[in-house]
Amino acid sequence: MNLPPLVQTFVLHFGEMGSRWGINRTVGQIYALLYLSKEPLNAEDIVERLGVSRSNVSMGLKELQAWNLVRLQHKPGDRRDYFSTPDDIWQIVRTLVEERKKREIDPTMTLLREVLMQEPASAEERHAQERMREMHDLFELLTGWYADVQRLDTERLVQLLTLGSKVQKILEMKDRLFVVPGSKKSRRDDPKEK
Amino acid sequence: MNLPPLVQTFVLHFGEMGSRWGINRTVGQIYALLYLSKEPLNAEDIVERLGVSRSNVSMGLKELQAWNLVRLQHKPGDRRDYFSTPDDIWQIVRTLVEERKKREIDPTMTLLREVLMQEPASAEERHAQERMREMHDLFELLTGWYADVQRLDTERLVQLLTLGSKVQKILEMKDRLFVVPGSKKSRRDDPKEK
DNA sequence: CCGATATTTCAGTAAATTCTGAAAGTTCAG
């Protein structure tokens, strides 16, 4: 591996972290390298810097492309493929979330919907379905929230995240301001709550 | 594998999904089984239902315990260990997020802080550090948001998620209400923005 | 179309992970 020490530390770390995700070490390293690089890199560049085989790099890049995590570019008068990551880190986050949703949440939701359609054949199955319904509803809430905030431009998203739960205060304030105190509508808490 | 069809479908799916995470198939299956089960199960129950070896189950349960994802219980007059998942699915989500943060984000933040302390020895390293700072700041924003909303009780958290980006509207409303129009403070957008 | 350059595919190998059975360890009632 032929990298400045600072870069190498990061690349090795991401290689290891890759394993905690479904991603393998080399793919993690390639991505880390591209992320840190000012200029787009071609496959041979990556081979030299990481010290892995050409074919391994080829496969790794293919996987990163399948994840939409790298951009393929060309330089004039050079027919090699150059790869880079988006300059905007928020774009990276958005892609990551989008792709993980597509691969993990969506298929699970499909399965849950299917299984919830079936008639339970026993008390055990009935309880299992109940649990699956809880999971289904949870995922629905989370993906709904995601679909919603995902549309915000980055500035507003950052605003929202910076506020965190302080939003809660503002909500309460809103309630006090716009709802006639004591009226039914002002009761935000479920009355049957203990 | 000796399970009602509906349960089996779910358990198999989670086994496969487990691989997309860092978790292996058996661990995913054990968890799915416990999640769906009304009653706590002991190791032998799990062996029978999943058809894997006793030692495999023992290791899987140990891993799930390390993740704080299962609760160990005992029945009076029975010295076998019984395992279950929390009844409250939100508790499960909280644990999952907490543990993943601990294993993935925290070590990465430590590394980023260390590397950002060092003096860059070249233009390449300077640019790499710049990128690492972006990642560092991103993670800081996200973990800050998480630390904040994580403290909310579930009811309020659900409220917040249900609102999604509609919060934005309320923020704007708040601005219009409480800031003198035309004053400096009412300018929320960065003036140098295009 | 040719040949040079670049990329992809793939079969075989290497490495890592998962799983098992056997043995060792632990706990507790009697």
Add this chain to the structure above:
DNA sequence: CTGAACTTTCAGAATTTACTGAAATATCGG
């Protein structure tokens, strides 16, 4: 203390995944 019931550990086997080099395929300037 003993031994039955239960759990954990661990070395090796089985399986899966990652990686490589060689061959095949693609692309393009001339």
